[in-house]
Amino acid sequence: MRALLLAVPLLTVAAVLQSAVFNHVRFLNGGFDLILIAVVAWSLAQHGNEGPVWGFVGGLFADTLSGGPMGAMTLGLVSVAALIIITEGRFYKANWPVAMLASVLGTLMHHLIYLTVLAFSGRPVQLADQLTLVTLPSSILNFLLMLPMYQSAKWLAAQIAPPQVEIG
Amino acid sequence: MHRFKPPSWLGDRLGLAALLLILSIGVIVLGQRGAFSGALLTPLIPLQTFATQIYNTVYNNLFAPSDLEELRARNDELERQVAQLTNENVQLREAEAQLRVVSALLNYARDNPEQSYLTADVVGRDESLFLRYVLLNKGTNDGVTRDMPVVTDQGLVGLVTEATANASKVLLITDASSAVNVRLQDSRAEGVVVGQESGELRLLFISVDVEMATGTRIVTSGLGGQFPQGIVVGTVASVRKRTFDVFQEADVQSAIDFNRLETVLIITNFEPPQLQPLLGTATPGP
Numbered sequence: 001m002r003a004l005l006l007a008v009p010l011l012t013v014a015a016v017l018q019s020a021v022f023n024h025v026r027f028l029n030g031g032f033d034l035i036l037i038a039v040v041a042w043s044l045a046q047h048g049n050e051g052p053v054w055g056f057v058g059g060l061f062a063d064t065l066s067g068g069p070m071g072a073m074t075l076g077l078v079s080v081a082a083l084i085i086i087t088e089g090r091f092y093k094a095n096w097p098v099a100m101l102a103s104v105l106g107t108l109m110h111h112l113i114y115l116t117v118l119a120f121s122g123r124p125v126q127l128a129d130q131l132t133l134v135t136l137p138s139s140i141l142n143f144l145l146m147l148p149m150y151q152s153a154k155w156l157a158a159q160i161a162p163p164q165v166e167i168g
Numbered sequence: 169m170h171r172f173k174p175p176s177w178l179g180d181r182l183g184l185a186a187l188l189l190i191l192s193i194g195v196i197v198l199g200q201r202g203a204f205s206g207a208l209l210t211p212l213i214p215l216q217t218f219a220t221q222i223y224n225t226v227y228n229n230l231f232a233p234s235d236l237e238e239l240r241a242r243n244d245e246l247e248r249q250v251a252q253l254t255n256e257n258v259q260l261r262e263a264e265a266q267l268r269v270v271s272a273l274l275n276y277a278r279d280n281p282e283q284s285y286l287t288a289d290v291v292g293r294d295e296s297l298f299l300r301y302v303l304l305n306k307g308t309n310d311g312v313t314r315d316m317p318v319v320t321d322q323g324l325v326g327l328v329t330e331a332t333a334n335a336s337k338v339l340l341i342t343d344a345s346s347a348v349n350v351r352l353q354d355s356r357a358e359g360v361v362v363g364q365e366s367g368e369l370r371l372l373f374i375s376v377d378v379e380m381a382t383g384t385r386i387v388t389s390g391l392g393g394q395f396p397q398g399i400v401v402g403t404v405a406s407v408r409k410r411t412f413d414v415f416q417e418a419d420v421q422s423a424i425d426f427n428r429l430e431t432v433l434i435i436t437n438f439e440p441p442q443l444q445p446l447l448g449t450a451t452p453g454p
Binding site: 012015016019020026031035049052056059064067068070071072073074078082085086115117129134138 | 185188195197208209215292330366
């Protein structure tokens with residue numbers, strides 16, 4: 001429930017900002033993906049299982065403001081968040097270098113899943129072109145966006161659930 | 169014997185992740201039937217409009233000095249008039265070219281009703297980097313329906329693909345899935361302008377026999393009934409022609425800056441011809 005209370009307002013703002021402001025910023029054909037980076041950052045910073053909930057909520061907003069098939073971005077974001085929460089704490093500990101790497105790999109995974117759904121829905125998809133023209137420059141931008149986003153997510157996570165300390 | 173037992177937190181995370189993945193696939197399936205989108209879009213549009221207004225205000229103030237406000241307004245007015253006159257000029261040339269091609273009788277008899285327009289503001293761009301749609305702040309409450317053409321005074325923008333009560337989504341002609349039947353204004357040769365992944369436009373299916381020079385104006389042909397004929401799509405920017413090919417290709421330059429679209433016109437009285445019944449017409453017997 002807490003995940004939803006936090007995710008709905010924050011991701012609503014993120015979706016609106018992405019559509020109204022961030023999509024004006026283009027590097028080659030790539031762009032920032034505010035929602036993806038927010039979901040990845042929260043999945044890493046929260047150390048719990050709220051990431052996929054954020055992915056689901058953020059994906060629904062993103063799909064609503066897109067002309068693509070409903071659910072395509074939702075599936076991509078939930079998948080990325082699910083992979084993070086299943087592996088984080090087991091194979092690695094979240095820290096900022098991991099977050100930076102996750103921004104690049106997350107972009108790649110999200111775009112691959114999204115393009116797969118697009119292809120299944122009958123749209124023309126030229127994978128090599130799309131990955132070169134869109135995914136590669138987007139990875140660079142998302143890489144840059146991740147550092148402030150991860151620090152913000154860590155701060156927010158600490159405010160909500162401060163780390164427990166043993167007294168005495 | 170020692171058996172691997174996954175920690176309980178992993179079980180919880182796997183369960184939640186699996187549930188949400190299944191839900192996501194459910195959303196895709198339901199989304200194909202048009203569920204969700206309208207209900208979610210309606211409350212988002214006011215926020216979207218507000219954010220866009222803020223963005224446009226900040227952008228305009230950053231890139232245009234405020235003490236030149238009056239001059240800028242005057243310049244905007246003059247630019248609007250120039251664009252209007254240019255558009256009228258193009259339409260007159262199009263009419264003239266048509267007159268040369270078709271017999272005078274047919275031309276005089278042609279019913280060419282005035283188009284009616286609805287002004288709409290662009291309040292958002294597609295969340296996906298792979299798609300080229302824009303969101304407009306007019307929907308079914310204003311009379312907007314699916315398949316209505318969208319233009320500016322500089323030419324064709326796209327087609328309404330979805331309309332909710334207070335918003336609509338427009339597929340831009342630069343999207344990779346867009347294809348517009350066109351003709352060259354000078355030679356009357358017909359082809360198709362398609363969008364590219366890079367957001368550019370390409371003209372296809374023009375015979376190599378046709379002379380196509382840089383700067384040739386391209387207008388909609390009306391074939392297929394998707395768009396009214398005579399709307400400017402762009403001009404030929406460069407031609408790729410090989411003598412052993414059947415068709416030549418050209419890069420097309422639209423006068424519209426699709427990244428800076430702010431206001432568009434929706435053609436509300438265009439009714440696409442019902443071609444579907446004709447497609448099933450049986451072959452005449454001997």
